[in-house]
Amino acid sequence: MLDPRLLRNNIDETAAKLKARGFILDVDTFKALEEKRKTLQVQTQELQNERNVRSKSIGRAKAAGEDIQPLLAEVDELGAKLSAAKGALDEVQTSLENLYQGIPNLPADGVPEGKDEDDNVEVLTWSEPKSFDFDVKDHVDIAATLDSGLDFEMAAKLTGSRFVVMNGAIAKLHRAIAQFMLDCHTQEHGYHEVYVPYLVNSDSLYGTGQLPKFGEDLFHTQPATEEGQGLSLIPTAEVPLTNIARDSIFNAKDLPIKMTAHTPCFRSEAGSYGRDTRGLIRQHQFDKVEMVQLVLPEDSMQALEELTGHAEAILQKLELPYRKVVLCTGDMGFGACKTYDLEVWLPAQNTYREISSCSNMWDFQARRMQARYRKPEMKKPDLLHTLNGSGLAVGRTLVAILENYQQADGSVKVPTALVPYMHGVELIRPKA
RNA sequence: GGAGAGGUGGGUGAGUGGCUGAAACCAGUCCCCUGCUAAGGGACCGUACAGUUUAUAGCUGUACCGAGGGUUCGAAUCCCUCCCUCUCCGCCA
Numbered sequence A: 001m002l003d004p005r006l007l008r009n010n011i012d013e014t015a016a017k018l019k020a021r022g023f024i025l026d027v028d029t030f031k032a033l034e035e036k037r038k039t040l041q042v043q044t045q046e047l048q049n050e051r052n053v054r055s056k057s058i059g060r061a062k063a064a065g066e067d068i069q070p071l072l073a074e075v076d077e078l079g080a081k082l083s084a085a086k087g088a089l090d091e092v093q094t095s096l097e098n099l100y101q102g103i104p105n106l107p108a109d110g111v112p113e114g115k116d117e118d119d120n121v122e123v124l125t126w127s128e129p130k131s132f133d134f135d136v137k138d139h140v141d142i143a144a145t146l147d148s149g150l151d152f153e154m155a156a157k158l159t160g161s162r163f164v165v166m167n168g169a170i171a172k173l174h175r176a177i178a179q180f181m182l183d184c185h186t187q188e189h190g191y192h193e194v195y196v197p198y199l200v201n202s203d204s205l206y207g208t209g210q211l212p213k214f215g216e217d218l219f220h221t222q223p224a225t226e227e228g229q230g231l232s233l234i235p236t237a238e239v240p241l242t243n244i245a246r247d248s249i250f251n252a253k254d255l256p257i258k259m260t261a262h263t264p265c266f267r268s269e270a271g272s273y274g275r276d277t278r279g280l281i282r283q284h285q286f287d288k289v290e291m292v293q294l295v296l297p298e299d300s301m302q303a304l305e306e307l308t309g310h311a312e313a314i315l316q317k318l319e320l321p322y323r324k325v326v327l328c329t330g331d332m333g334f335g336a337c338k339t340y341d342l343e344v345w346l347p348a349q350n351t352y353r354e355i356s357s358c359s360n361m362w363d364f365q366a367r368r369m370q371a372r373y374r375k376p377e378m379k380k381p382d383l384l385h386t387l388n389g390s391g392l393a394v395g396r397t398l399v400a401i402l403e404n405y406q407q408a409d410g411s412v413k414v415p416t417a418l419v420p421y422m423h424g425v426e427l428i429r430p431k432a
Numbered sequence B: 001g002g003a004g005a006g007g008u009g010g011g012u013g014a015g016u017g018g019c020u021g022a023a024a025c026c027a028g029u030c031c032c033c034u035g036c037u038a039a040g041g042g043a044c045c046g047u048a049c050a051g052u053u054u055a056u057a058g059c060u061g062u063a064c065c066g067a068g069g070g071u072u073c074g075a076a077u078c079c080c081u082c083c084c085u086c087u088c089c090g091c092c093a
Helices: A004-009 A011-020 A027-063 A069-101 A139-145 A152-158 A168-187 A202-208 A238-243 A297-317 A364-369 A394-404
Strands: A121-126 A248-251 A257-266 A285-295 A322-326 A338-346 A351-360 A371-374 A385-393
Touching: A004 A011, A004 A027, A011 A027, A027 A069, A121 A297, A139 A394, A168 A257, A168 A285, A168 A297, A168 A385, A168 A394, A202 A238, A202 A364, A238 A257, A238 A285, A238 A364, A238 A385, A285 A297, A285 A394, A297 A322, A297 A338, A297 A351, A297 A385, A322 A351, A338 A394, A351 A394, A364 A371, A364 A385, A385 A394
Parallel strands: A248 A371
Antiparallel strands: A121 A322, A257 A285, A285 A385, A322 A338, A338 A351, A351 A385
16 A cells, blocks of 8 residues: 555645556546545534533533533434434445545656556576477376376366376485475575465465455355455465464564465466466465565665575576566556566577566555564664565476476486485486 | 453553543653662653644644444443453363
8 A cells, every 4th residue: 555645745746656657547536535534634623622521511410419401412413414424424434445445656766667568677587598409298288298297187087277286206306305495595595484275265365465456366165245354265375374474573773574485376377367377376275485585674675686696596506597687667567666687598498487476665664564673762662564476486496497407318407406305316217 | 162251551450421631550751859779759651543733842623442334422341243362161283
């Protein structure tokens, strides 16, 4: 959520920034609602004040043994007026609330302006795409020769499309990748390992911004009622990790807080029918190691650089060629003010594909969550900043390894960094 | 799942319809006194929102005692629903 003051005091400038990311703010509607809210709120509060004053005088009169009937008669009308005012105010506030909830974060200064992913700007490339002296296969075909390592037919039988069953060495490699990432972040990058629920309530989803706008991207255990009851499967560990800070006030000296978790992620992928239907690239369920940071506002931009570096470190240790792009205003996620995507080289697709997305959410989530910090000299607590990034998507890392480490004979080399996690296995051979 | 007991400010914990936004104690901040190994006195000490304002200062008001409804002139206090915690029983990995 944006700071309401930005909209009240600087609406034109704010609307211009939102336009840069493709969001058209209905300024007239907002102004009209805001005007109405002001009037009604003042009116309601005045009525409440009157009621409170009179009620107190009734109390005093009663205690003094006086006749309270005349006073009661006086107050009679007040109730009806008050509830009418309250009702009208509620309505306006709900409309305003809905409007606020639907507004994305403002892009940070320096984020390139653009419409969609074609306008993203490459920051760097790391290593060269490998050249192969044989026809490269994609991960689906590679895995097919490795003892049915990836079994999409079985998953379709068990569940449906966009799921996978992994077997044998591939399943183990998948596990090894996640363990390796988690160890790297906890031992080398200073993250605190956390195990979190995979089902969350609607408060948490509001907190990180999935609700109210993006509910259709999630799997819900029951239809979300008006009350928002019913748990939902997490689309990313960002949700539970970040919401740890919800409704909390931290001591500034305890920040930054850096957390990491390995969880499955569940996404309905509504609206992506027909895209990436082959293989592991786009699944309803995939594993991810997530990093989340809670930081002081003045540190968040630097923290984004570091957090992105932590994700890059994984790719570098795995010796996977990648490039880093900064997302343009039009391609950023709802709550982000600046995002770096890391894209790994996939030889079979002859292109870079997203494997990590690292974002500074500024105070956008913190405001929704009321996640704050306090310095000793501060009179009032202030909103902290939240960041999150994949470090990395495990399934896509598996894809990248299979494709980049494939050999002419159909075998797949295990990246050196993963050999200990594979208990010494250096090569995954095709079935005999 | 069954039975019972609870959820109050940073912590402990009073408060069963009106002068309680909330006693007391602890922790914390500031000031004073004293002077020698530790103590005494005093003040302050929740959050959000709105109005006013150059101000996220001050002032005024409103709301908040797990959440949401209800009763009432008036609710932390009474009623209903839900959530959570604890104890016992059942079940279970």
